[in-house]
Amino acid sequence: MIEIESLKNEKEIEEIVKIQEQCFKELRKFSKNFLFNLWQQFPQGFLIAKNKEKVLGYGILKKEKENGLIFSLAVLPEMQNQGIGKKILEKLIELAKKENLKKIYLHTRETNFKAIAFYQKFGFNIIKIKENFYSTGENAYLMELKIN
DSSP: OEEEEEOOSHHHHHHHHHHHHHHOTTSOOOOHHHHHHHHHHOGGGEEEEEETTEEEEEEEEEEETTEEEEEEEEEOGGGTTSSHHHHHHHHHHHHHHHTTOSEEEEEEETTOHHHHHHHHHTTOEEEEEETTOSTTSOOEEEEEEEOO
16 A cells, blocks of 8 residues: 655655656756755655555655745656556645645656656646756756646
8 A cells, every 4th residue: 555645754865866866867866965955944845655664756845935846756667657646746736735835836858748748637737948957958848737
């Protein structure tokens, strides 16, 4: 049974780093220290998907005044297409509503058609192209979800 819960400790941050390595091979990853500092700023925004003790995926929502930024969301490659990312994103949106945020933003590579379609199912819209956004020089779409 897969549970979505708040990040509890530094060891789980190490699991997030490992998931990043598998999911974002060619992109620059966030360091453990960077993630730890981000967690300290808004701990409730760090969610992990667990099956018993194994971390299968994560989502990070950063609060920026009255808006949120989905900083990163990933699921282990072998666990994708099983609804884990959907559960994480639903919980992040619930959290944004509870925090009375007006909008949620996120960035995704403009060639990541799977991610774009996934976010669009939740009501996210592409609002802007950010040129050379990623360390590879690839462009990103800035996507937005208005929260009622």
